[in-house]
Each structure stands twice: as structure tokens, then as C-alpha cells.
Amino acid sequence: MSDRYINELLLEYEKLRTNAEQQAKTRQIEVYKKIPRIKDIDASLRKIGLEIAKAVIKGNDDMKNLIEREKKVCTDLRVEKAELLTKHNFPADYMEPKYRCPDCQDTGYIGTEKCHCLKQRIIDKHYDQSNIRNILKKENFEMFVFDYYSPHKFNGEQISPRKNIEDIFKACIEFVNNFDTTSQNLFFYGDSGLGKTFLSNCIAKDLLDKGKLVIYQTSSSLIEILREAQFDNNDTGFKEKLEDVFDCELLIIDDLGTEYITDFSQMELFNLINKRLITQKKMIISTNLSLDNIFNTYSERITSRIFGNFTMFKFYGEDIRIKIAQEKRKKSK
Ligand SMILES: Nc1ncnc2c1ncn2[C@@H]1O[C@H](COP(=O)(O)OP(=O)(O)OP(=O)(O)O)[C@@H](O)[C@H]1O
Ligand SMILES: [Mg+2]
Numbered sequence: 323m324s325d326r327y328i329n330e331l332l333l334e335y336e337k338l339r340t341n342a343e344q345q346a347k348t349r350q351i352e353v354y355k356k357i358p359r360i361k362d363i364d365a366s367l368r369k370i371g372l373e374i375a376k377a378v379i380k381g382n383d384d385m386k387n388l389i390e391r392e393k394k395v396c397t398d399l400r401v402e403k404a405e406l407l408t409k410h411n412f413p414a415d416y417m418e419p420k421y422r423c424p425d426c427q428d429t430g431y432i433g434t435e436k437c438h439c440l441k442q443r444i445i446d447k448h449y450d451q452s453n454i455r456n457i458l459k460k461e462n463f464e465m466f467v468f469d470y471y472s473p474h475k476f477n478g479e480q481i482s483p484r485k486n487i488e489d490i491f492k493a494c495i496e497f498v499n500n501f502d503t504t505s506q507n508l509f510f511y512g513d514s515g516l517g518k519t520f521l522s523n524c525i526a527k528d529l530l531d532k533g534k535l536v537i538y539q540t541s542s543s544l545i546e547i548l549r550e551a552q553f554d555n556n557d558t559g560f561k562e563k564l565e566d567v568f569d570c571e572l573l574i575i576d577d578l579g580t581e582y583i584t585d586f587s588q589m590e591l592f593n594l595i596n597k598r599l600i601t602q603k604k605m606i607i608s609t610n611l612s613l614d615n616i617f618n619t620y621s622e623r624i625t626s627r628i629f630g631n632f633t634m635f636k637f638y639g640e641d642i643r644i645k646i647a648q649e650k651r652k653k654s655k
Pocket of ligand 1: 468512513515519
């Protein structure tokens with residue numbers, strides 16, 4: 323989880339809290355003006371609170387009795403206050419701060435645990451940063467269709483596309499289930515339209531829902547970001563992007579091999595992959611390139627990192643894009 327995002331959110335929470343408290347103060351002034359007796363009640367309640375605190379610190383013998391007595395007085399005063407408010411057509415809780423989250427009173431924490439509202443805000447923030455918020459509504463584990471993969475042998479492969487994808491699917495489920503303990507990285511390769519991006523999106527959604535920071539970039543947009551970094555770009559949005567590709571919990575590099583390959587792009591890609599491997603931050607890479615082509619396209623420094631540290635999954639079968647287009651055509655007839 324990125325500390326930067328939590329800090330940003332906690333600042334937002336502080337503003338919410340201050341706002342709620344200021345508004346309560348304004349309502350208090352209004353009430354004191356209309357019902358001066360309530361001002362006296364509040365003063366008495368504060369005084370009693372102080373007396374109880376003093377007694378607790380001193381540890382008087384009579385402390386228990388004093389607290390019992392004062393508690394009774396407090397309850398009577400609170401009842402009187404509520405009755406006065408209602409009599410003057412104010413809701414009984416009119417003077418209380420109205421927090422967005424009553425559970426944590428906009429502090430983001432309940433004790434030392436993150437409140438459910440903060441957890442949800444972190445997830446939302448990560449979804450915003452991921453670059454794939456919308457597509458994940460359609461591409462996720464629940465929407466995965468196995469029928470697109472034939473159960474019959476294909477092009478001399480040892481196992482059918484169906485059995486192959488079932489194995490890959492299982493490995494992906496294990497990857498998300500063991501995400502916190504595994505140091506595995508995944509490499510998806512194979513022809514176009516076989517569900518490589520779809521499956522990486524399934525993983526992304528599952529992990530985003532668990533509060534992880536997952537960033538999706540195509541290799542060309544990734545190289546663009548790394549290139550921009552050379553030009554001292556001070557734009558905060560850009561800095562966040564750059565930081566995220568190095569620090570996020572899962573980086574998905576899609577369409578490796580479609581970027582414009584130069585010495586610069588190779589060096590930057592190597593640096594990124596190497597840094598993430600050293601800091602044990604996980605990655606999924608997918609590509610249309612065959613293993614031979616990967617060797618021919620990339621420097622040995624990159625290929626040895628990939629082959630040494632990624633679990634390789636070959637996708638094969640018939641192009642699902644074409645199947646979907648054929649289904650649509652049939653339906654419209
Ligand atoms: N298992 C699946 N269930 C349902 N739809 C799928 C599945 N796999 C892929 N699709 C759909 O098929 C199309 C192609 O899939 P995808 O984009 O993942 O292929 P790809 O292997 O990444 O192709 P490319 O190499 O061209 O990037 C997409 O529209 C995707 O939504
Ligand atoms: Mg793809």
C-alpha cells in the first residue's frame with residue numbers, strides 16, 4: 323500500500339473533520355443565542371468532566387461515589403438539554419458535529435485499525451490510478467469464459483487450449499491468493515486475441531479489491547513515462563505516475579515488444595525490471611512475441627531477468643476477438 327496515497331487521504335480526512343467541527347461550532351453559537359440555559363448546561367457538563375478527571379488522577383477513596391453522583395447529574399443535564407432543543411424545534415443532536423463517517427468520526431481509524439471507510443477510499447484511489455477502472459467491470463474472474471478455448475488438441479501442442487487455459491487460470495488464482503507471500507512474476511506470451519490482457523485484468527481487479535496498488539501500462543506508454551523522467555518534469559501528476567511504476571505492488575506491462583525499441587528504451591526497461599526485482603515488487607508482462615523473438619529483440623540483460631524470474635505461460639488457441647465478432651454478426655442477422 324502506498325504511504326503517499328494514505329497521507330493524501332488522511333489530509334482529506336483532517337479537512338472533513340475540521341469542517342464538521344466548525345459547522346457544529348456555528349450551530350452552537352446559534353443555539354446559545356436562542357437558549358442561554360444550554361450554554362450554562364454545557365459549562366456545567368465541562369466542569370463535572372474536569373472534576374471527574376481530577377478525582378481519577380488523585381485516586382480519592384471517595385472516587386467511585388463521586389463518579390456515580392456526577393454521572394447522575396450529567397444524565398439529568400443532558401436530558402434537560404435535549405428537551406430544550408426539541409422544544410425550540412432543533413433536532414436533539416443539532417449541536418453535535420456531523421461526520422461523514424460516524425464510526426471513525428472522520429479520523430480514518432478505529433483504535434489502531436483502519437476504518438472501513440478509509441479502506442474503501444484507498445481502494446477507490448488505487449482504482450483511479452490503475453488506468454483500467456472501466457474495463458475491469460467487464461474483464462474479471464467472474465466474467466471469464468472457458469468455452470472460447472477448444473477442448474481439442476491444437477497445432478501439435480501437448481494439451482488442448484482448454485486444459486492449458488484451465489492450468490493458467492489456476493496459477494493466476496494462486497498468484498492472487500498468495501500475493502503477499504509469493505515472489506513470483508508472471509509472463510504471458512502467445513498470439514493475438516487469446517486473453518492475455520483479459521487475464522491480467524482479472525488479477526488486477528482481484529488485487530485492487532484487496533486494497534493493493536496495481537498499475538497497468540502498455541510497454542510503449544511505460545517507455546514514454548521513463549523518457550519524460552529525463553526532462554525534469556515537475557508536474558505532480560507525472561511524478562506520481564513515475565513513482566507508481568517503480569513502487570506499486572503489481573505492475574502490469576502489456577504488449578511488450580510494441581514499443582519503439584532503442585538503446586534508451588532497452589536500458590530504461592532493464593532498470594525498471596531490475597529495480598522491481600531487487601525490491602521484490604511483482605510484475606506481469608504480456609507479449610505477442612514468441613520466445614525466440616524475445617531473445618532476438620531484447621538484450622541479454624533483460625531476457626535473463628525475464629527467464630530467470632518470471633513463470634512463463636504460453637497462450638494458444640483460436641483468436642477470441644474473431645469469435646466474439648462472429649457471435650455478434652450471427653446475433654444481428
Ligand atoms: N476468457 C475470456 N472470457 C471472455 N472474454 C474473453 C476472454 N479472453 C479474452 N476475452 C475477450 O477477447 C478479446 C481479446 O482478448 P485479449 O485482449 O485479452 O487478448 P490478448 O491475448 O491480450 O491479445 P493481444 O495479444 O492482441 O493483446 C477481448 O475482447 C477480451 O475481452
Ligand atoms: Mg493484449
